[in-house]
Amino acid sequence: MDHRKYVPVLKWKMGEYQALARLSEEIKSRVVPLIEVPPAGFDFETKQVKKTPSEHLKDFGKKLNDKWQDRNCLLDLKYFDPKIKMGSQHYVNFIFDQTIANDCGAIPVLSLQSDEAFLKAVAKIPSIEESGIAIRLANGDFDNPQLADQIKDIGKRTGVGWGETDVIVDLCRPEYIPKTVFRGGLAMMLASIPQLNKARSMVVIGTSYPKVLAEYKDKEQHVPRMEWIGYKDFVGTLDEQARIPTFGDYAVAHPDLVELDMRFVTPYAKLRYTLEDSWYLAIGKAVRTEGFEQYRDMCKSLIKQPFFDGPNFSAGDEYIDQCAKGKVKTGNLSTWVWVANNRHITKTLSDLSSFFDL
Numbered sequence: 001m002d003h004r005k006y007v008p009v010l011k012w013k014m015g016e017y018q019a020l021a022r023l024s025e026e027i028k029s030r031v032v033p034l035i036e037v038p039p040a041g042f043d044f045e046t047k048q049v050k051k052t053p054s055e056h057l058k059d060f061g062k063k064l065n066d067k068w069q070d071r072n073c074l075l076d077l078k079y080f081d082p083k084i085k086m087g088s089q090h091y092v093n094f095i096f097d098q099t100i101a102n103d104c105g106a107i108p109v110l111s112l113q114s115d116e117a118f119l120k121a122v123a124k125i126p127s128i129e130e131s132g133i134a135i136r137l138a139n140g141d142f143d144n145p146q147l148a149d150q151i152k153d154i155g156k157r158t159g160v161g162w163g164e165t166d167v168i169v170d171l172c173r174p175e176y177i178p179k180t181v182f183r184g185g186l187a188m189m190l191a192s193i194p195q196l197n198k199a200r201s202m203v204v205i206g207t208s209y210p211k212v213l214a215e216y217k218d219k220e221q222h223v224p225r226m227e228w229i230g231y232k233d234f235v236g237t238l239d240e241q242a243r244i245p246t247f248g249d250y251a252v253a254h255p256d257l258v259e260l261d262m263r264f265v266t267p268y269a270k271l272r273y274t275l276e277d278s279w280y281l282a283i284g285k286a287v288r289t290e291g292f293e294q295y296r297d298m299c300k301s302l303i304k305q306p307f308f309d310g311p312n313f314s315a316g317d318e319y320i321d322q323c324a325k326g327k328v329k330t331g332n333l334s335t336w337v338w339v340a341n342n343r344h345i346t347k348t349l350s351d352l353s354s355f356f357d358l
Helices: 014-021 053-057 060-068 091-101 116-123 139-143 147-158 179-191 226-235 294-303 315-324 333-355
Strands: 006-011 034-036 072-076 105-110 133-138 165-170 201-206 219-224 246-249 268-274 278-286
Touching: 006 014, 006 201, 006 333, 014 060, 014 333, 053 091, 060 091, 072 091, 091 105, 091 116, 105 116, 116 147, 133 139, 133 147, 165 179, 179 201, 179 226, 201 226, 226 246, 226 333, 246 333, 268 294, 268 333, 278 294, 294 315, 315 333
Parallel strands: 006 034, 006 246, 034 072, 072 105, 105 133, 133 165, 165 201, 201 246
Antiparallel strands: 219 278, 268 278
């Protein structure tokens, strides 16, 4: 995996995995998604979890193969309680037994916070020598004076060499301004990782996507994609011999995993459309009272914009065009998640091709 690839961080939910499944074959060949598997969720009415962990994950491998086949993906299980057991198995082995049985190209993601049981479970994955591992480093990890030793310890405990390790620097939602401060901080982070150039790959992930979209309600607005702007600026300062990091982001979402009681939440119609250096955001009215038909007018407005790339650019663009013309249903909230993410992934890879003259 090098700078010609792209790593979008996606929660494993219907809208997100449908976005992946509906990418063109060419785009799929250049995407290595970092999939975060959310927990089963909480039923606020009964005050209980919706499913047991085994019920929640029993068909994970089958569904991953159905949506992504045998292509590589990075699989992060950070949201699971370390105490969870699947019978006599650690949940890591329960899940990776499925991915192997279904011929998925899943790569386990670890962190400096991965406990002893997690590391042992990863070491037991039958395909670990072939798949390798990924180590995901957060901002706070770089204040750890034992960073280098802990990274080496992960490789030792899992039995995976540095040349089979993907290193992911997850900036989450950093300050991208001033640019010189951002560039300098990122350079120092990368320099503190031992023998980084010998790792299988190095990925830099970040986002500037807003946590709350309420301020954009009843208006159309452009929000800068500072992670992409900052990445281009950083790469532009590297010398010709430097290794270029792979770009990653959180697609069209904030990094936080939010569990909401939908009985008391008022979701609004949201149309999000990724441009080269910004997102076009159109926030409509409450779907509970105004319904989803409002998306037709929102799509009509979008396809009239000079920046609309036309129905042939991506499956997401096609759906927007068809919705505006009344040829498809207006769908539900998950529909517009897959539309936004499918467009975003396709556009980001188009931008990478232009930037690197691929």
